[in-house]
Amino acid sequence: MGRFTGKTAVITGSGRRKGLGEAIAKRLAEDGANIVISDIGAPRDAATGAEHIGSTDEMDAIAADMRALGVEASTKVCDVRSLEDVRALAQHAVDTHGSLDIWVNNAGIGYIMKPLLQVTEDDWRAVIDVNLTGAFFGVKAAAEVMVKQGKGGRIINIASQAAKSGFPHAQAYTSSKHGLVGLVRSAAVELGGDKITVNNVCPNHVTTGLGAWQNEYFSKVVGADSVEDYMAAMADRIPMGRPGLPEDTANAVAFLCSDEANYITAESMNVSGGEEPH
8 A cells, every 4th residue: 555545646748758747657656646647649730749749659658557556547638738628637537536636737848949039929829838828727627626526635737947047048938937836826825725735846957858859959059069068067067966867856746745745835846956046
């Protein structure tokens, strides 16, 4: 019996191998939670290219891995830009597994990076629609179900070090992640009486599939001789001497879902090896 046995966790954007969503799902499953793997499943438009999204095949494979850990697991395609889709995802958790206890807003766009003067209106809207509006829809849909269930719950956004500090070529991304700080502060005030906690986890750079793309992109932006040199310089500025791992973020999520975190809400918790002090 794990500490989350009998509970169901939904993780958006969890359909990519080696992603934060997969790591979070695995960590919660190891503690007994039933898991709903969710992703967009297939490209919908220019902002959701196949190389950056979780396919239905990947979703199915990750769900199978969760079942191998001894828990129930299912998949549900969801475009977080649609409140209807997000509400259907929340209802899927209840209909399939009996409840909705943990909701992790992990879906995000971190691959539209350009100098400020080259950012288009479509670029800006694509990032804000997924990273901020999509998270708001997740908070709303999860809270609707959790309030009705009457037994509390946990809502967690995967924000970023960019929720605390600015970065070049990431105007929309940084703005969207800063917006999550305000979102949890407001939502936590409203939902505290229902015993629903709302928090952000703010990791520094993690070399997931997306992170590897960012390594290539930003090593060129800063003029590094190689990706390896860029990563070495990154490690040098982090007090703990290394970038983050998916497991670091997953462990923070598991803590915020635990009974030990019953009294923690409205927070944006850094998981940055000391790099981000704010």
